[in-house]
Amino acid sequence: MEKIISVEGFEVLDSRSNPTVAVRVTLSDKSQGLAFAPSGASTGEFEAYEKRDGDKNRYLGKGVKEAVESVNGEIARELLRLSCSEQRAVDNLLIKLDGTPNKSRLGANAILAVSLAVAKANAKSLKIPLYRYLGGIVGKEMPRPMMNILNGGAHATNNIDIQEFMIIPSKSSSFREGLRKCSEIYHTLGKILKEKGMSTGVGDEGGFAPNLNSDEEAIEIIVEAINKAGYSTDEIKIALDIASSEWYKDGAYFLPKRKVKKTADELISYYEELLDKYPIVSIEDGVAEDDWNGWQALTSRLGREVQLVGDDLFVTNTARLKKGIAEKSANAILIKPNQIGSLSETLDVIALAHKNGYKTVISHRSGETEDTFIADLAVAVNSGQIKTGAPARSERVAKYNRLLLIEKDLYK
Numbered sequence: 212m213e214k215i216i217s218v219e220g221f222e223v224l225d226s227r228s229n230p231t232v233a234v235r236v237t238l239s240d241k242s243q244g245l246a247f248a249p250s251g252a253s254t255g256e257f258e259a260y261e262k263r264d265g266d267k268n269r270y271l272g273k274g275v276k277e278a279v280e281s282v283n284g285e286i287a288r289e290l291l292r293l294s295c296s297e298q299r300a301v302d303n304l305l306i307k308l309d310g311t312p313n314k315s316r317l318g319a320n321a322i323l324a325v326s327l328a329v330a331k332a333n334a335k336s337l338k339i340p341l342y343r344y345l346g347g348i349v350g351k352e353m354p355r356p357m358m359n360i361l362n363g364g365a366h367a368t369n370n371i372d373i374q375e376f377m378i379i380p381s382k383s384s385s386f387r388e389g390l391r392k393c394s395e396i397y398h399t400l401g402k403i404l405k406e407k408g409m410s411t412g413v414g415d416e417g418g419f420a421p422n423l424n425s426d427e428e429a430i431e432i433i434v435e436a437i438n439k440a441g442y443s444t445d446e447i448k449i450a451l452d453i454a455s456s457e458w459y460k461d462g463a464y465f466l467p468k469r470k471v472k473k474t475a476d477e478l479i480s481y482y483e484e485l486l487d488k489y490p491i492v493s494i495e496d497g498v499a500e501d502d503w504n505g506w507q508a509l510t511s512r513l514g515r516e517v518q519l520v521g522d523d524l525f526v527t528n529t530a531r532l533k534k535g536i537a538e539k540s541a542n543a544i545l546i547k548p549n550q551i552g553s554l555s556e557t558l559d560v561i562a563l564a565h566k567n568g569y570k571t572v573i574s575h576r577s578g579e580t581e582d583t584f585i586a587d588l589a590v591a592v593n594s595g596q597i598k599t600g601a602p603a604r605s606e607r608v609a610k611y612n613r614l615l616l617i618e619k620d621l622y623k
């Protein structure tokens with residue numbers, strides 16, 4: 212295996228115009244990998260630490276100069292001493308070097324970008340596509356897009372409390388066909404909003420962000436768009452990311468935009484009503500990251516009929532997923548590599564999930580870049596589902612376009 216001969220960090224911008232860490236790794240055969248750290252807005256409390264300078268004179272305190280300096284200094288120095296570029300060896304070294312449980316010394320943004328860049332450089336060196344490098348000959352399932360076409364919560368300045376309203380094509384479609392249908396529905400939704408005199412401005416993940424009379428009206432308009440685009444709700448389903456950790460305070464849920472208060476039980480009953488009325492197949496973060504009792508109740512009441520995804524609950528963390536498995540909380544996990552901060556740990560939590568019958572959804576962050584790593588990752592681990600926003604805004608579309616190329620490679 213090749214040796215790492217250079218590790219270079221850069222401060223670049225993400226899709227929200229906030230600085231993020233980019234890393235370029237070069238191997239002894241001159242193969243290079245370039246990777247970027249993404250960044251969340253509705254971040255989970257238990258995520259690995261995203262290191263920002265806090266210097267108010269630069270980028271309003273959001274600079275990542277220090278994280279980049281540790282890539283170019285300490286991290287580069289240690290990696291150049293390694294005799295190979297094997298992923299586990301690299302990631303273990305980075306974790307040990309950081310020395311904290313949540314990567315707070317060097318920053319998970321610095322560590323993840325290095326970890327992903329090493330994987331890309333190794334794939335180049337072996338002259339195989341990244342998905343093949345990550346998944347071997349076993350990784351070949353095209354994911355279905357869970358496409359966020361209407362934004363609310365912390366991702367938009369409208370009056371909608373639920374963060375994400377997504378559409379999902381049925382399993383029978385190829386990726387290409389599914390993407391086409393979803394894109395047509397996205398356009399149709401824009402047209403409907405325009406006809407109703409509503410805003411067609413978009414939120415952080417490219418979905419529309421109109422003001423509506425209720426969160427339910429958002430689902431109704433989406434169903435209208437599905438039908439108007441010529442599809443039925445048998446072939447296109449709906450998924451929600453409630454992101455309810457954002458609402459949770461002192462054991463209750465305060466919906467900040469509508470100014471409503473609900474208990475976990477009332478929230479679950481509300482989801483039951485929605486499930487009766489609409490073709491919803493997946494609910495993410497239906498209750499909060501700290502509300503383990505709420506998660507047990509949610510899972511025992513709805514877990515047989517719908518996918519219940521833990522995002523803030525699990526934060527791509529093996530220890531938290533183990534607790535969830537033991538307590539029968541959720542039946543799926545959202546996978547965001549920057550929540551845990553290295554590729555090896557990301558692959559570990561995916562393997563644990565699959566072994567225990569939990570589904571996985573590979574996911575972007577609301578702050579993204581042109582990096583398409585998660586597209587290859589989704590295919591490599593046969594996740595079957597990917598969340599990467601609306602089919603608009605290039606940082607989202609880049610992942611869809613990468614998947615189109617992968618599908619072509621795999622299935623002609």
Ligand code: PGA
Pocket residue numbers: 250251252253254255452454522574575576577578
């Ligand atoms: P975030 O949102 O990237 O802002 O955390 C994505 C999500 O909650 O799934």
Ligand code: ZN
Pocket residue numbers: 452454495496522523545
């Ligand atoms: Zn989420």
